[in-house]
Amino acid sequence: MLKVFSTRAGSRLERSRQWLAFTGADRVEIDDDREASLRGSDFGPVRLCQASLGRHRIAQSPRLDSETEEAALKFFFQEEGITRLRQHGREIEIRPGQWCALRKDMAYEFDAPGHSRQLTITLPCRLLPAPRPGFNWWGRPRSYLSGAVQVLHAGASAAVMTGATLSPPERELIGGHMVQLLELALRAGDSGSLPDMRERRRAAVLEFIERNLADPALGVTMIAQALGCSSRTLHKLFEGEANTLARIIWNRRLDRCRSELTDPAFAARSITDIAHFWGFSDSQHFSRAFKARFGRTPRECRALAVLH
CATH class of the missing domain: 2.60.120.10 (Jelly Rolls)
Structure with a gap:
């Protein structure tokens, strides 16, 4: 239920x-x-x-x-x-x-x-x-x-x-x-094995992204400065991954938008306000990106959440 x-x-x-x-x-x-x-x-x-x-x-x-x-x-x-x-x-x-x-x-x-x-x-x-x-x-x-x-x-x-x-x-x-x-x-x-240095650095980057998703300045340059490494080092940490660092930030921001669109506590906030808060300044571009990731437009996603 x-x-x-x-x-x-x-x-x-x-x-x-x-x-x-x-x-x-x-x-x-x-x-x-x-x-x-x-x-x-x-x-x-x-x-x-x-x-x-x-x-x-x-x-x-x-x-x-x-x-x-x-x-x-x-x-x-x-x-x-x-x-x-x-x-x-x-x-x-x-x-x-x-x-x-x-x-x-x-x-x-x-x-x-x-x-x-x-x-x-x-x-x-x-x-x-x-x-x-x-x-x-x-x-x-x-x-x-x-x-x-x-x-x-x-x-x-x-x-x-x-x-x-x-x-x-x-x-x-x-x-x-x-x-x-x-x-x-x-x-x-519980395996007892410690993550290697590369994994620890990747985890630090991902945790920094989670803490700063709402900051419009969040990007490779900001992360590199905060963690004391070069942009090239950051890119190498995510070589071979399905998503680049920029795409990870992009997807996590879309995830946050979907969470708020389906959250009754944010029902009074407009779709545009939610998108802008998470760094999407172009509403049409945001709508296309949202549908590409979740298969529904932001408006459809919100309506479905209200329906159920």
Whole structure:
């Protein structure tokens, strides 16, 4: 079942109350004037959600899966902003391009100092084969910008957007694939091998891009200056890849535009305003590029999200 929710309130207190009533959290404090939204769907035993909030603090008591009464894991993929998560005496800070996990059968809380957007994947612990990583493993932020976990995030993000158009058997099948990708991501992250220097530099570049996508000056020159290397070095880091560095920036900006076009919290913003914010100054050029990437125009994409 698809669930779409957006606050509609004249005050921060009422916005917090609406979010608390919908999510069932123990404590919610939304501390700015931005509307908050959530979009999610179940894919078999796997629940995918995308949440967008302004400055906030949320606390949750221990919970078991509502249907199976089993312990569950919740994976957080930070897409925008910064979020601090606390559980079992530990604090984790995740930034755009990073992921981590928490146990839902243990109390936890999280807060964000400004606007943030997260994709979450929740599933029963039993779906992950033993031996599973320990608590210390879950509580470390890792990059999701390469490897199996990058495919996992991209697939989960697309599934959240299109879940309403799929049949229950199709959603069940996709949920199974999400679990398989998660297993691959966990095995890769637990292999004990350290990434080589080239991979670490690539990760640093990709993380810098995620943090600065809204900056109109973002490009090879800006990245090279910020990371203390030459433009030629940057291009060599991405030799042999399917996309150039410029294309990676272009695609990520289109991804952000699609996220906001389908987010109820941004319903009042025009397509042109969203495109301009993410660096597209020509509306017609943006519309053509958007359709080439997603198969629909920005207007069609927004209308489909409203319909479902």
